[in-house]
């Protein structure tokens with residue numbers, strides 16, 4: 410099946426392994442992704458905190474670009490925040506004529522337009538479990554993840570809130586699709602009570618104590634349940650749980666050591682793919698000991714030492730206004 | 732939902748109270764008028780402990796017309812957009828969306844107590860408005876240098892890790908249609924100003 414694909418900024422770099430693994434499993438599972446041409450950032454949760462119409466126009470530019478594709482009206486996003494933003498914009502533009510009119514007046518300034526309801530916005534997990542289906546995936550499993558104890562972690566924005574007529578593709582409080590998928594892959598799946606709790610999003614930047622506490626609870630939960638690793642479906646969740654696990658440990662004087670991988674990487678592994686072809690090895694919390702348990706060898710990751718370009722060093726100032 | 736028929740008109744043209752102002756500035760049907768002060772939202776909130784007011788208390792303040800008090804509260808800035816309150820509210824109040832509305836109002840009226848959160852949003856948006864794309868990690872280091880220069884040392888290990896694993900971008904990619912995007916955003920802001 411063909412889909413418009415909206416990677417989102419995170420998948421360009423920090424979560425490149427999510428993108429790589431999604432692409433690797435696409436073909437064997439029969440999904441064809443067409444990247445939305447010249448897509449722009451969806452604004453995460455930040456743009457809407459400052460400007461309402463501009464934030465919806467920013468998102469709607471992507472919807473307008475994707476809707477030009479006559480071959481498919483499906484739009485899939487692997488990032489939960491992008492997914493929610495795209496879905497919300499589509500749904501509110503259908504429900505509120507005033508909003509739709511303003512957004513379209515703005516879009517017209519760039520020669521674009523969008524009608525709410527034209528596209529069907531989907532999360533990558535939804536597409537995998539509902540379009541491809543558990544049975545088709547089971548048929549492709551050649552190396553079941555037997556003996557691996559995993560904590561499925563959904564986070565919030567993939568299942569909440571309910572919007573429009575379709576609501577949410579999984580239960581808003583107790584989602585089960587990822588659990589079921591991981592079972593199909595042969596893993597031992599714990600009934601993770603915190604599975605749809607929030608990891609804090611950008612909160613580490615605003616109030617580190619609040620942000621780290623949310624991360625700590627999740628990592629502690631998975632550790633208490635003796636999970637070998639946590640499985641995510643959102644680049645921001647992965648960043649918080651994996652990259653911020655070290656700073657969180659430093660903050661609380663703890664020494665949690667919980668690897669975090671993407672569900673697409675788990676599918677690839679169960680299909681017998683090479684871990685390096687799935688981007689495994691880019692985690693800050695080493696996933697190799699956990700994978701060694703099921704005899705998956707991951708080579709020592711190659712370190713890329715690339716100097717930043719001179720003019721691009723992150724400095725504490727805003728880009729200059731023209 | 733049961734409350735659908737007693738909802739206030741979503742498109743209030745001339746708000747007569749702070750409550751109406753908030754409703755008018757929130758997209759779609761916010762159902763804020765229907766809050767019954769049950770407290771389910773506060774009980775569901777992961778950031779509750781750090782908030783000056785629970786969402787419930789904030790909505791009581793809005794109803795009482797305490798505009799300055801409300802906009803000075805740190806509550807909206809501590810909202811992590813988890814939508815738990817929104818799916819649990821018995822009255823279908825669009826709580827998370829209202830938090831965004833309150834942030835926008837506070838920024839517009841320049842009445843917030845701590846500039847850290849609005850600053851993070853502004854830095855983020857600045858990249859998007861100039862490149863069309865963001866790069867969350869570079870942005871985080873920038874934000875941290877500005878607000879917590881000593882924190883940077885604590886974070887150094889993570890930064891080095893992200894660089895050596897090839898996960899750190901130093902500049903966002905610039906999209907081809909930047910002129911078009913700028914035109915769209917400028918037009919949108921014009922419309923925003925008259926709204």
Ligand code: SF4
Pocket residue numbers: 416417418419420449450451452453454488490491865
């Ligand atoms: S959510 Fe983050 S990564 Fe996804 S597009 Fe938006 S800003 Fe970029």
Ligand code: SF4
Pocket residue numbers: 489490563564565566567606607608609610611643645646811812813
């Ligand atoms: S769990 Fe965290 S990163 Fe994932 S959607 Fe929720 S706030 Fe965003």
Ligand code: SF4
Pocket residue numbers: 765766767768769770771772773786787790819820821822823824826
């Ligand atoms: S849960 Fe809904 S009705 Fe109850 S206090 Fe919160 S906003 Fe009001």
Ligand code: SF4
Pocket residue numbers: 772775776777778779786809810811812813814815816817826827830
């Ligand atoms: S969406 Fe915001 S206010 Fe509601 S429960 Fe989550 S953090 Fe609290």
